[in-house]
Amino acid sequence: MAGRRDGAGASGAATARRSPPTERVVQVLDHLVARPGRRFGLSELARELDLSKPTCLGILTALTDAGYLIRDPIDKTYGLGPALIVAGRAAQRGFASGPVAHRHLTALSAEFGVMCTASAVVGDRIAILDVVGGTGSGAAARVGEVYPFAPPVGLMYVLWDTDDRIDRWLGREPTLPVSVDRVRLKAVIDECRRTGYLVESLTPGGRRPYALMAGVVSHDLAPEMREMLAELVSSPGERVVLPGTLGPDGTHRVNLIAAPVFDPDGHQSLVLALHLEREVDRAEIERCGRALVAAADAITADLGGRHAS
Template identity: 80%
Template structure:
């Protein structure tokens, strides 16, 4: 790659060391990506990349185990693997959907004087892909933020998909040790599918917790810290505002309203979010939800997607 041994480079905090082992991994991937359809043996790759055979073998083994490469068991050659297809499609979806979502969300942000965002599950994380607007809630979301995609975080990213997608999410190792009331959760799923959108309210402590979780892999936290954070997390039933949650004339603090956009196969591809961050009544929540669903449908159409069968704002058997 011509960059090994260059030492350090400037960053915003001064200097940051390069990582030669990481650069060698990138070197291997770049070499194979530049030669699609060609397979290489260990000795050939090590020679062409000027790597020792043990080093090259270690890289190839790790990438093969992760699915980024495949190894032919007969001739012992290596080629590009299926995990790269998944990664490429995820990146393509994010870049392709960005301008489309941005255009639609900009008008919505202006209408409600609020931040709007588009986010999606990329790999095993939730990633914020676009943020529009900035009045009143500039810190509601930031492009590039990532969050764990595992209970109790991420229900809205499978809520409008199939029951099996919801179950797959529930089976993921929990981000924090929080018990999920399945009956309560499926009641939320049913009601939100019927409405077409979700409204959510978090306590100030809950909002700070989710802000702190941005970029954090909770599984790496000490057990004591995970248990402490779990005590601060509200269950879906406590933070999702279902129809009937408001008393007549009551105003409540609502953090966000969310709705899905779909891909050509009828699966959720994006979650569009209107970050209200203010007190509203039931009428205002419904107005926001209706407008957001219309925007989500327009984005779905522009991206060549479609609503799943039986999902026209009212729960159907296709759920």
């Protein structure tokens, strides 16, 4: 009897420790995490999760205020938010890709004396997952920043993948109304696949329009803002430095060089970047590019990945 009482007491204590309100919050997050590419309205979520609308609205509002969810102001739907990127980044340290990528980024940052980043497409956003070097308000990227994964932003996340994935990216609703120069884009794809890395040129002023898009979706921007940014933002691939675009002395201002990490299925899983932010010549570009590709290849191998065929 004593044993049964102890067992019953333990069970009762466990039951008493449960928190139904907390479980409902977890239920909402689990539902959205399991469907990363979708957004849900209040009525739809409440119905699918068997919650009352007032309860569901309270949970959604609290999670949105904390940044764990985002709310589209036009269609009033909810999706995963940037605070989950930061939380996932912290959790990532305990898994293979986090420490492996961080180790190589640290070595690259020390070798070239610049900030290095790892980023990826998470759901329908581009997320900065790791940053080594470069701190303070002037840093070019910060862990947890998210950007729309739609033209004109995101080419480097499909550039070394299949042509089908490039076409699917180009087919996404544009963040800004910009045209696509297909001839230029093909030249960029061919060159970057030949070298294994991408060289991007943006002045600090040229980066500001992209910084304004951090953490937003296109519908979040007022029509006037979208039109203004569209005039400032270039077509996909236009800001990529090709050999023929180097200056007379062989130099060019480069803000970053990027290279891909591949998963076991041969698809891009991460993009590593060296943020040079200075004038460099052809030899320096090639030296940085080779080192970056070597690091990306090492991470691919360590994680059991393979290059796309």
